[in-house]
Amino acid sequence: MRGTKGTVESRRGRGRKQSVFLKYAVSYLVILFIPIIIGSNQYYKTERVLVDDAAELNLQILRMSQETVDRLFLEVSDVVSAISVDNDVLGQLQNTNSPPTPNQIYSYSLLRNSLNRYIFTNKYFFDIFLTFGNSGTVVTSKTTFDLSDDTIRIDGRPFGEWVDDVSQRSNQKQYYNVNEATIGSQTYKLIAYVSPLPNGFQGKVQGSIVVFIDQRDITGLFERLVVKNGGFAYIRDPHDRIIAATSPEEAQIRLPRTDELSGTFFQTVDGRSMLVSYSRSDQNGWTYIAALPSNEVLAKAEYMRRAIIVIALVTLVLGGIAALLFAYRNSKPISELMESVADFAKGERENGKRVNVYRILQNAVTDIIDHNRMLNRRMEQQLPMLQLSVLEKMLQGSYRTEEQIRAAMSQARIELRGDRCFAIAMAAYKEGIPYGDYSADPAVQEFVLRQIRARMEGADYVVCMNGSRADVIVTLGGDGADAERQREELRRRWEEQPDDAGTEADGMRLAVGVGRLEERLTGLHRSRDEARQALDYYVPGDPRRAIWYEDLPQDSGYYYYPLELELKLMNTVKSGDPDSLDSLLRLIQEENWNRRQLGAATKKQLLTEVHGTLRKLLEQVEFAKGNGELSDRLSGLDPAESEPGWEALEEALRAVCGQMDQGKKQKSNKKTAQAVLERVHARFADPNLSLASLAAEFKLSESFLSMLFKEHAGDNFSDYVEKLRMDQACVLLKETGKNVNDIALEVGYNSDKTFRRAFKRVMGVQPTSYRDSLKA
Numbered sequence: 198m199r200g201t202k203g204t205v206e207s208r209r210g211r212g213r214k215q216s217v218f219l220k221y222a223v224s225y226l227v228i229l230f231i232p233i234i235i236g237s238n239q240y241y242k243t244e245r246v247l248v249d250d251a252a253e254l255n256l257q258i259l260r261m262s263q264e265t266v267d268r269l270f271l272e273v274s275d276v277v278s279a280i281s282v283d284n285d286v287l288g289q290l291q292n293t294n295s296p297p298t299p300n301q302i303y304s305y306s307l308l309r310n311s312l313n314r315y316i317f318t319n320k321y322f323f324d325i326f327l328t329f330g331n332s333g334t335v336v337t338s339k340t341t342f343d344l345s346d347d348t349i350r351i352d353g354r355p356f357g358e359w360v361d362d363v364s365q366r367s368n369q370k371q372y373y374n375v376n377e378a379t380i381g382s383q384t385y386k387l388i389a390y391v392s393p394l395p396n397g398f399q400g401k402v403q404g405s406i407v408v409f410i411d412q413r414d415i416t417g418l419f420e421r422l423v424v425k426n427g428g429f430a431y432i433r434d435p436h437d438r439i440i441a442a443t444s445p446e447e448a449q450i451r452l453p454r455t456d457e458l459s460g461t462f463f464q465t466v467d468g469r470s471m472l473v474s475y476s477r478s479d480q481n482g483w484t485y486i487a488a489l490p491s492n493e494v495l496a497k498a499e500y501m502r503r504a505i506i507v508i509a510l511v512t513l514v515l516g517g518i519a520a521l522l523f524a525y526r527n528s529k530p531i532s533e534l535m536e537s538v539a540d541f542a543k544g545e546r547e548n549g550k551r552v553n554v555y556r557i558l559q560n561a562v563t564d565i566i567d568h569n570r571m572l573n574r575r576m577e578q579q580l581p582m583l584q585l586s587v588l589e590k591m592l593q594g595s596y597r598t599e600e601q602i603r604a605a606m607s608q609a610r611i612e613l614r615g616d617r618c619f620a621i622a623m624a625a626y627k628e629g630i631p632y633g634d635y636s637a638d639p640a641v642q643e644f645v646l647r648q649i650r651a652r653m654e655g656a657d658y659v660v661c662m663n664g665s666r667a668d669v670i671v672t673l674g675g676d677g678a679d680a681e682r683q684r685e686e687l688r689r690r691w692e693e694q695p696d697d698a699g700t701e702a703d704g705m706r707l708a709v710g711v712g713r714l715e716e717r718l719t720g721l722h723r724s725r726d727e728a729r730q731a732l733d734y735y736v737p738g739d740p741r742r743a744i745w746y747e748d749l750p751q752d753s754g755y756y757y758y759p760l761e762l763e764l765k766l767m768n769t770v771k772s773g774d775p776d777s778l779d780s781l782l783r784l785i786q787e788e789n790w791n792r793r794q795l796g797a798a799t800k801k802q803l804l805t806e807v808h809g810t811l812r813k814l815l816e817q818v819e820f821a822k823g824n825g826e827l828s829d830r831l832s833g834l835d836p837a838e839s840e841p842g843w844e845a846l847e848e849a850l851r852a853v854c855g856q857m858d859q860g861k862k863q864k865s866n867k868k869t870a871q872a873v874l875e876r877v878h879a880r881f882a883d884p885n886l887s888l889a890s891l892a893a894e895f896k897l898s899e900s901f902l903s904m905l906f907k908e909h910a911g912d913n914f915s916d917y918v919e920k921l922r923m924d925q926a927c928v929l930l931k932e933t934g935k936n937v938n939d940i941a942l943e944v945g946y947n948s949d950k951t952f953r954r955a956f957k958r959v960m961g962v963q964p965t966s967y968r969d970s971l972k973a
Contacts, residue, residue, distance in 0.1 A: 217535070218532070233509055233513065236505065253461075263476050263478060269415075270372075273390050276319070288304070289329050302341075309338055312338040325408050326407040327406060328357075330403050335357075348380075349379065350378070350379040372391075389408070429488055435482040458477045469491075473488045536963070584609045584610070587605045587608075597776075616672070617717075618672045618714070618720075619711065620670060620671070622728035622729045625707055627706070641664075653671070670721060691742045709735075709743035711743050713747060726759070727746040767814055770854045771817070814853055869905065870906070870909035874909065877918060884947045919959065920959070922944040926956060931971055937949055
């Protein structure tokens with residue numbers, strides 16, 4: 198029974214995997230077919246354009262050939278008209294002498310010369326025959342012979358017989374197709390234009406003008422159309438008689454019944470698909486027809502079709518393989534997740550039915566979304582506090598780089614676009630009570646904010662409010678000169694702006710100090726310190742709207758070393774940060790030695806203050822013990838000597854900072870590391886074991902303990918503890934019959950869900966599957 202049950206569960210697991218895989222595969226294949234369908238549609242449109250272009254090109258060539266032939270036949274008609282009214286020709290019609298007299302022979306010679314001129318001026322004329330019935334004579338451009346002569350035969354008949362036959366048929370001008378004209382030993386295919394003499398005579402025909410045109414010259418006009426294999430062209434008169442053709446046997450094309458003079462269409466001729474182009478002449482009613490095999494005309498379209506089919510097949514094969522690979526790769530984690538959920542829910546029932554894995558996942562995702570929304574609401578509630586913290590750190594100079602400041606501002610949703618900045622310090626007071634505490638009075642805070650909005654209108658700024666005091670951070674864009682111009686414009690506007698009338702009635706006033714412009718946000722703390730110094734110069738009743746730091750008197754009798762600067766100096770030395778220390782020392786020297794005109798006594802007081810700061814540091818870090826050189830240097834320091842004394846203090850502070858930096862970088866004590874490892878092995882089954890609890894137990898910082906543990910254990914703390922717990926869990930799964938929930942609690946997990954996920958991640962299988970594999 199156990200084996201049967203395992204087989205059923207295994208089949209269900211495979212079914213779930215296949216279902217997920219098929220869903221992904223079908224989706225990818227559908228996406229793959231979309232561009233193929235679009236490409237096929239575009240191909241058919243392109244093929245239609247190519248077919249239309251090819252048909253139009255063939256029709257244009259046919260029309261050009263038709264125009265040439267029409268012009269030729271028009272010239273033939275003009276030549277025949279000119280000959281028919283020639284006096285010499287008309288005179289010969291009355292001649293009945295046979296054989297001819299010498300005068301007649303001379304006249305024939307003149308006629309040959311005239312005929313030669315016509316042939317010479319038209320390259321399409323093969324020859325011109327003049328027949329005179331009364332004398333039985335034929336005059337050509339080359340010779341003169343008797344009508345009964347058999348040397349020239351037309352379609353197997355003597356010329357005289359043939360011309361008599363066609364003359365008897367009609368006394369009108371006609372064109373005839375001569376498939377075989379034998380002249381001497383040569384055979385030709387000709388077109389004959391026969392006109393009676395005299396022209397327009399309605400009685401008995403006395404003679405004829407026969408203009409012969411070589412069919413090769415006519416059919417040569419269609420060479421551009423029929424050079425391809427299987428093509429042909431011919432000219433047909435209104436009586437469906439062939440006038441000229443490219444080959445002796447031409448298939449008859451069934452033209453559509455339409456009034457259009459030209460067009461193209463496809464027709465099957467002798468089992469082949471042909472592209473037929475036709476054009477009717479509006480002069481003589483002849484129809485010019487050209488037929489080309491479709492596969493020759495549409496060679497480009499056929500090539501494109503084959504190329505697209507090959508590309509589509511290759512794309513389909515490669516895309517199908519890629520779709521299956523992507524489906525497998527993307528469905529694998531989902532399948533494993535479903536397998537884990539199914540393993541977790543094994544044996545559970547809901548309303549007597551097996552629990553639906555998808556429903557469990559849906560509920561879990563819903564819980565995650567709800568939890569995420571709740572966290573977002575809490576973060577929105579905490580956002581003002583986060584913004585206040587970031588602004589305070591910026592004003593205190595806690596950030597070292599511009600990138601850190603921008604990242605913190607982005608996280609706190611603080612928008613300051615400019616790079617150059619300065620700080621403004623503000624404090625509210627009531628007339629007569631300048632040093633009162635108004636921090637708990639909301640009306641005072643509202644007054645300060647209202648004044649800030651009025652004064653900073655249009656500027657890019659943020660406010661850090663603290664009771665009745667406020668620090669304003671202002672950023673400016675552009676280069677240095679442009680930023681200074683904007684700052685001066687702000688100053689001018691303040692000078693022209695009156696006080697808030699409502700607040701004056703309540704006796705409220707606002708003291709304002711403005712620091713200097715800084716190039717980068719990293720220098721904002723200096724501008725804030727300058728703004729507060731300027732604010733200290735404010736005296737109640739001062740008419741100035743604001744006190745600007747650059748307006749402070751240069752010969753000040755006070756040194757600059759506020760408590761905040763002293764604390765920052767001490768923290769910087771203890772943290773072992775030499776770069777920040779140099780920056781603070783330059784600030785102290787710049788403010789007291791360069792900007793202020795301090796007397797000797799004032800300088801001595803300053804050096805004594807800094808000396809006292811150094812003493813405090815030594816007591817806190819216990820640095821003076823065993824360091825006689827530094828102690829001697831400090832004991833010999835004379836604060837009265839301002840310049841040498843300051844240099845000695847700088848050197849001493851750097852020495853302390855360097856020693857702290859060196860101590861921070863030293864390797865961790867091996868004994869301490871061993872004790873930590875022993876403690877981890879003893880407590881790894883404790884769910885409350887954490888890096889923070891160990892740091893508190895050994896009185897170390899978490900970062901230092903993490904580095905110490907990684908260095909001596911080879912793994913980070915969480916991976917090392919997880920490995921210990923998994924090893925113990927494997928032992929319990931193998932040697933005991935305890936259920937998974939009990940084992941999870943025994944090895945240090947409060948939740949069997951967390952244990953299952955960890956076991957799957959480390960061992961690759963679920964705990965129950967691992968135990969089953971051991972039994973198998």
